[in-house]
Amino acid sequence: MNSPSSYSLLDFGNAERLEQWGEFRLIRPDPTATGPRIHPALWADADAVYEGEKGKGIWTHAKPLPDSWLVSFDDIQLVIKLAPYKHTGAFPEQQLNWQWMRERAKKTGRPLSVLNLFAYTGGATMALAKDGHKVTHVDSSKPAIGWAKENAIQNNLPADAVRWILEDAAVFAEREHKRGKTYDAIILDPPAFGHSPTGKTWKVERDLAPLLEHCAALLSSAPSFLVLNGYARNDTPDSFKRLLTGILRTQNADRKFLFEGGNLLLKATDGRELSTGTVIRCSFGA
Ligand SMILES: C[S@@+](CC[C@H](N)C(=O)[O-])C[C@H]1O[C@@H](n2cnc3c(N)ncnc32)[C@H](O)[C@@H]1O
Known part of the structure; x- marks a missing residue:
């Protein structure tokens, strides 16, 4: 279990999360992410953003993204996709x-x-x-x-x-x-x-x-x-x-x-x- 993970939560605040999912950086709404952002400069580089309410929102892309890609959690590989309801296939x-x-x-x-x-x-x-x-x-x-x-x-x-x-x-x-x-x-x-x-x-x-x-x-x-x-x-x-x-x-x-x-x-x-x-x-x- 000593393999590094390629997921990280880079910052949160203003009811959003900024997360690194392998090579791609995503912004998703999160009502529990209260308070200000601590690393505002990092947010400019996001590859995709989920905008709107949970069920009614959409992913908007800053760059073309593949249909799916792999992200590691220790030695586990999970297939990540931009899915409805701000989901990615992993919690x-x-x-x-x-x-x-x-x-x-x-x-x-x-x-x-x-x-x-x-x-x-x-x-x-x-x-x-x-x-x-x-x-x-x-x-x-x-x-x-x-x-x-x-x-x-x-x-x-x-x-x-x-x-x-x-x-x-x-x-x-x-x-x-x-x-x-x-x-x-x-x-x-x-x-x-x-x-x-x-x-x-x-x-x-x-x-x-x-x-x-x-x-x-x-x-x-x-x-x-x-x-x-x-x-x-x-x-x-x-x-x-x-x-x-x-x-x-x-x-x-x-x-x-x-x-x-x-x-x-x-x-x-x-x-x-x-x-x-x-x-x-x-x-x-x-
Ligand atoms: C909170 S997610 C589970 C997250 C997951 N265990 C993880 O961390 O990777 C809830 C899951 O429950 C499933 N689900 C909802 N109602 C269900 C039911 N009545 N019986 C079985 N599965 C159900 C959904 O399809 C969804 O996949």
Whole structure:
């Protein structure tokens, strides 16, 4: 994991981020990027800017850009594209989670079976499959699964490293629970609001607790970790801890686990931090 990353957050302020994605420099809106910009001179060199509201905006280009290019996060290569809703195919703040999960998995000294729910373009899938773990990758979006498969090719993953599931996360978890399947590690990165492939809505405040109950039941007899991210305004590390403690204790009173959690932080090159959400990491065992 000692390879350098080619992503960096160069500056933020005035509700925008300036990010280096490999050889290209992008400006994107970010309502949490409050305060003034610290390095105004850097912004003049941006290659593309996302302008307008999240859903209604467009990318405008200062220079011609390729349809896609590769950006590295440690030794993981991700295919980057200028996508709708100011997306690029990677959430750089997840890099700290990828590093933590790999370290945690390494401690078990065995290949783990991992369930990655709301897996998007598969940053976590790539990170764990690269280390020899078997990942079940679940997302309700066909383009997101297609993009994750492109990432699997770029990371030279063996064909049997990932099981690709185009499905509603809650429906899949419930079905796996009924089948008696188990996993050594579970990752959840649910949006505050989303859709199943059939158009059924996902609302975190309504649907998260029942999904976590299925996830708790899906944990193997010697699980390694569970990571839960949150992006709703009411999500806090304490609310996640309370919810998970209740569910994990109800299902198995003897299970030992430890939480660490806080803001999901993205660090700029000058050391300032942007808070992009909430994360709770649960380690099992002694
Ligand atoms: C916040 S993104 C995940 C980011 C990703 N884990 C990463 O850091 O690279 C949310 C993902 O959840 C998916 N999604 C939304 N609703 C869903 C549902 N009901 N079931 C499964 N996936 C869903 C979206 O297609 C999207 O890919």
